[in-house]
Amino acid sequence: MITYIEKGDIFTLTDVTSFAHGCNCAGAMGKGIALQFRNKYPEMYLEYKELCKNGEYIPGDVFDYDYGIGHIYNLATQLTWRTKAKLEYIEKSVTKMLDLASEEDVTKIALPAIGAGLGGLEWNDVKDVLEKASANYPNIELYVVESYQSGNTISE
Template sequence: MIKYIEKGDIFRIEGVGNYAHGCNCAGAMGKGIALQFRERYPAMYLEYKQLCKEHKFCPGDVFDYDYGHGHIYNLGTQATWRTRAKIEYIEKALKQMLELAEHDNVTAIALPAIGAGLGGLRWDDVKAVLDKVSNDYPKIDLYVVETYQSE
């Protein structure tokens, strides 16, 4: 099931400790929500940066980071920070993320409007992919914050 939240902060959704976000595959987390992830989880960022440097994190991939209290799913939605996200990267990464989550018995994931901010895609197009892909994983609830707002 997907619950769309018009405004909010993915890190403040009660009862949710697993997160996902779209990121590039060039090792840069310098803007948007990626910067928040970098600041909150510096060890994850260093691992992500190394994977990118070694070309082991590519568009459509998922870097699943277990931070001890849940998972962070880094979705490879853009080749570099200079390029736009691609809907096919998002679809592939979402499927992989949900497979990983199902395997680890994750039941709730919070994420922003991936690909629609700095990624440059139309939110309605991304939303359609989210709806389609999530239908195959009814045991996993996705909490999608459409617009960031600090409380």
Template sequence: MVTYINEGDIFYIPGVNNYAHGCNCAGAIGKGIAVAFKEKFPKMYQEYKQLCRNKQFTPGNVYMYNYGEGMVFNLGTQQSWTTKATIESVASAIGKMLLLAKENQADKIALPKIGAGLGKLNWESVKQVIDKQAAAYPDIALFVVENFKG
């Protein structure tokens, strides 16, 4: 089930303690909502940078980080901050995230509109991918905040 929220802060949705966001695979976090993830989860950021440095985090993959109270799903949506996201990478990463969520009993996940900000994809196309992937996991609720206000 996907709930689209026009505006809000993904970190303050009642009952949700699992989060996801789109990432480049170059280890750079300097813009957008990713900066909030970097500040909120500094250990995760260090691990993410190392995975990228070692070429162990690539487009279409997911780096799941357990922060003790929930999970953060880092979705590889683009190769670097200078390249666009691809719809194939978004689809692959969303599918892998949902499988990991199921395996780890993460039944609610909040995320921003991935791939359509700095990734430059068409948001309506990304929404179709999210809806299609989520349909296979009806027990996982996705809360997509379309306009982040933190």
């Protein structure tokens, strides 16, 4: 199931401790929400960068980082920061994320409008992919913040 939130900050959602975001496979987290993840979880960033450097993180992959009280699902939605995201990469990585979350008993995941900002895709196309992928996981609630706005605590 998906709950869409028009404006907010994924890190301020009440009772949500697992997060996802779209990444490139080149080891760069220098803009947008990826930069926020890099700053909040520097050790995750170093592991991600090493995976990219070694060619172990390819489009459609998920780098699952357990930070102690939740998971960060780094979704490989773009080849590089210069290229656009692809719907097939989003579908593959979101499905992998949902499989992992199901195995790890994660029931709530917050994420931004992946692929639609710096990724360059049409948001309605991405929403269709998310709806299709999440339909098979009724026990996992996705909270999608469609537009970033700081300072608001959002509760369910």
